[in-house]
Amino acid sequence: MSDLWRLFLSAIIALSFICLTPSAHSSPISITQITTGNFLKLGVDKMRRGNYQEAIENLNQAIELEKDFAVAYSDRCLAYLQLQDYHQAVTDCTQAINFAPDNFEAYLNRGVALYRQGDYAGAIVDHNRAIALKPSDFRAYYNRGLARAGEGKDFEAILDFNLALTQIQRISSLLLADIYNDRGLAHFVLQDTQAAMLDFNLAIRLNANDYRAYFNRGCACGQNGDDFGAVRDFSQVIRLNPSNPQAYVNRGVARYRLGYHLEAMSDLQKASKYFENQGKRVAYEKTLDLLKNLRQKISFATEIALF
Numbered sequence: 001m002s003d004l005w006r007l008f009l010s011a012i013i014a015l016s017f018i019c020l021t022p023s024a025h026s027s028p029i030s031i032t033q034i035t036t037g038n039f040l041k042l043g044v045d046k047m048r049r050g051n052y053q054e055a056i057e058n059l060n061q062a063i064e065l066e067k068d069f070a071v072a073y074s075d076r077c078l079a080y081l082q083l084q085d086y087h088q089a090v091t092d093c094t095q096a097i098n099f100a101p102d103n104f105e106a107y108l109n110r111g112v113a114l115y116r117q118g119d120y121a122g123a124i125v126d127h128n129r130a131i132a133l134k135p136s137d138f139r140a141y142y143n144r145g146l147a148r149a150g151e152g153k154d155f156e157a158i159l160d161f162n163l164a165l166t167q168i169q170r171i172s173s174l175l176l177a178d179i180y181n182d183r184g185l186a187h188f189v190l191q192d193t194q195a196a197m198l199d200f201n202l203a204i205r206l207n208a209n210d211y212r213a214y215f216n217r218g219c220a221c222g223q224n225g226d227d228f229g230a231v232r233d234f235s236q237v238i239r240l241n242p243s244n245p246q247a248y249v250n251r252g253v254a255r256y257r258l259g260y261h262l263e264a265m266s267d268l269q270k271a272s273k274y275f276e277n278q279g280k281r282v283a284y285e286k287t288l289d290l291l292k293n294l295r296q297k298i299s300f301a302t303e304i305a306l307f
Contacts, residue, residue, distance in 0.1 A: 036066040043075060052079045070100035077109045081116075089113035104133045108140055115147050123147040138167040142179055145186075154186040161186065177207035181216060188220055196220050211240035215247060222254060230254040245274035249287060261298050265291065 039062035046055035059076040063069055077092035093110035096103050111126035127144035134140070145160030161183040168176070184199030200217035207213065218233030234251035237244055252267030268291040275284035 036062045036069055036072070039065070040069075040072055040075065043072070043079070047075070047079055047082070050082075052082045055079045056083075068099045070096045070103055070106070073099070074103055074106040074109065077106065077113070081109060081113055084116075086113040086117045090117075102133055104130055104137070107133065108137075108143065111140075111143055111147070115143065115150065118150075120147045120150040124151075136167055138164040141167060142182075146182060149182070149186050149189075154189045157186045158183055158190075173206040174210075177203040177210060177213065180206065181210070181213045184213075184216060184220075188216065188223075193220050193223055197224075209240060211237045211244065211247075214240070215244075215250075218247075218250060218254075222250065227254040227257045231258070243274055243278075245271040245278070245280070245283065245287070248274065249290070253290075256294055261294075264294060265298075268294065 039058045043055040043058035043062065046052070046058060056076055056079045059072045059079065062072040063076070066072070073092045073096035077089045077096065080086070080089035080092060090110055090113045093106045093113065096106035097110070100106070107126045107130040111123040111130065114120075114126060115123040124144055124147045127140045127147065130137070130140040131144070141160045142164040145157040145164065148154075148160060149157035161179055164179055165176075180199045181203040184196045184203065187193075187196035187199060197217065197220050200213050200220060203210065203213040204217065214233045214236040218230045218237065221227070221229035221233060231251055231254045234247045234254065237247035238251070241247070248267045248271035252264045252271065255261075255267060256264035268287055272284055272287040272291065275281075275287055
């Protein structure tokens, strides 16, 4: 559903760090003393700080010293993922797998990259392998569920989201909210709006600041004919993400159904401006067409009332 939002869980870095405390008389480390492990630690530290391009440079240095350093390829794949260079991410993870066929993180990360390229079947294959290597890690089930939903296999996606929930031991409420939100989307696509609403409610309870869950619940409310609920939720989306044109469109439609014609027109006008500013030409033109149609209907209804 193009009107709905999915939140994809990126692979999580799970590397330990060794803290070295030099004595007061220690000499600075010369360039000849830096090992592949040093470059790897530098790269991981840069990724933790969000400096992905710098991390790649350090990992490049590690790979130059050790051509078959599987962990460096796997971590560089993760850095490329964050930079949305999915082609290079797939290449690096494939190299990591070639050197270390049982590298769980490499399969997981490559599956993420393939998913983001729209290769859902390939992503499922990688997540299957990840699950075979580490069946207790919830991420592989969750990611496979997203890929299955991408293929339109929403029932199978729900099964994977359920498995992810059963494998979680310690996790933040924000990640739980993501899983409930995506399971709610799968229920919504299957037209089980009652189950979808329960999941969206849980997602919002766990993360009241995620506009996507409000957006999805607003769609479910609209599907159920609850236009007041739709206005409430899309208003929350706009509060949290004021430049979201889809929320203005949907709130405008709900307001029109409720008879708030002036407010509906205002929402559609704002939506058209945001679409135009964001360079979304097709959406901009469709919104203008919708605005024109609503104006004609309002004018026609006014003429009938006067008559």
